[in-house]
Each structure stands twice: as structure tokens, then as C-alpha cells.
Amino acid sequence: AQTVTQSQPEMSVQEAETVTLSCTYDTSENNYYLFWYKQPPSRQMILVIRQEAYKQQNATENRFSVNFQKAAKSFSLKISDSQLGDTAMYFCGMSGANSKLTFGKGITLSVRP
Amino acid sequence: GAVVSQHPSRVICKSGTSVKIECRSLDFQATTMFWYRQFPKQSLMLMATSNEGSKATYEQGVEKDKFLINHASLTLSTLTVTSAHPEDSSFYICSASGGYRGRNEQFFGPGTRLTVL
Helix, strand or coil: CCEEECCCCEEEEECCCCEEECCEEECCCCCCEEEEEEECCCCCCEEEEEEECCCCCCCEECCEEEEEECCCCEEEEEECCCCHHHCEEEEEEEECCCCCEEECCCEEEEEEC | CCCEEEECCEEEECCCCCEEEEEEECCCCCCEEEEEEECCCCCEEEEEEEECCCCCEECCCCCCCCEEEEEEECCEEEEEECCCCHHHCEEEEEEEECHHHCCCCCEECCCEEEEEC
16 A cells, blocks of 8 residues: 655645655655645646656756655755745645555645735 | 546536536647545545456446446546536546557546535
8 A cells, every 4th residue: 555644734835835745655666756736715726846756866847856865765845936826725746556646645735915 | 648537527406406527638649547536625536447448447336327427438438427416526537548648647537526416
């Protein structure tokens, strides 16, 4: 079985500043994928970034980057230059060989103007 | 990017009636579709996985006779909530993966808000 843990229920950040959202996971598989999804008030799930476990290099997508620590089973998301539109719920997730996504509980991020 | 639609976006029904929700992959063939349920301020809970042309696989605790899933084609899956009751009120989300867009990535529909009176 695989588990994903997001221990912070809420965070707040000032516009233009940087914030890091934490996530840890557990799995017995060697090949798996990690994701961060954003869910704004519209509730549409939007993929923010993905990381293949076999890749050592941390994934980046514009203002979004991850710190993937495979040995520690940690997968944090860093948002640089936070914007008001980043206000949303963020879910960390992982999938293995069966392609099923397991999500963490999510974190509500508020960007203050 | 890959587009997944859901219909209806919102439905209100009386207790005891059945409701069907459609999930369509618009620009790719989805070999696998997933159905989730989400309560306010909570995470997505996987209900079932469906592969085109075969029976759905339900997660533990999900009543397969209550939540009927059909994946008749590579672009369409349906979820039917049978004999709906107020406790079935929730936000239902589908996702799809497959084809060259695979890579273990799921593309999500916009969700359906079900309210059972």
C-alpha cells in the first residue's frame, strides 16, 4: 500500500514571496511517479508538476519547483514569486504500477496581497 | 493539453431516484478512467477504476451496486448513482489516462456536484 502525508492543513504567504509546501510518502515500489495538483475554487484539478522517481534531477515548471529526496521519501513544492492566482488547495499525489493516484489530505494556500 | 469533460456539472435530485454522470475524453483515447468523490475541504477519494470494455474495479467500502460504472468506449465512462440518498450528496470527479498521453498521468474533468434532497 502507498500513503501520502501532507501535515500542514493551511499556509499563507505574501504576494511575490516564496513558499514551500511539504509532502512525504511511503511505497514499496521502485518505479513510481509523484505529482502536485492545484485545485482552485472552481474545483478543477490542475497538474502543477510531476516527477518520475527514477530521475534524480528535480522537476521545475516556471515558478514551481520540487525538492525530491528519494531516500527520505520527501517531495516538497516550492512556489516562487507567489501570485494571487496561486491561492488554492494543493494536493500531493503518487502513482505506481497500477496507475492509481493516492492523494494527501491537501493544503490550503492563501496568497495575501 | 488533454481535455476531459463531465456532464452535468450540477444536478439536484429527489431521494430514491438514479442519476447518471458522463465523463468524456475529448482529444485522446482513455484506456483507463477513474472516479473520485470529494467532500468539502477534503481530499479526493478514489471510488473505482474502469478499463474500456471490462468491469470496473471498486475500492474497498464502495458499493458497486449503488455506484454503477460503465466504460463502453475509449472516450466515455459513466457513473450511475442508483437510488440516491442525501448522504450521496457530494462532488464527483472523473479522470482519464491512456494512449500516448499515458506516463501515469491522469487528466481530470471539472467535476459534478450532486445534491440529493
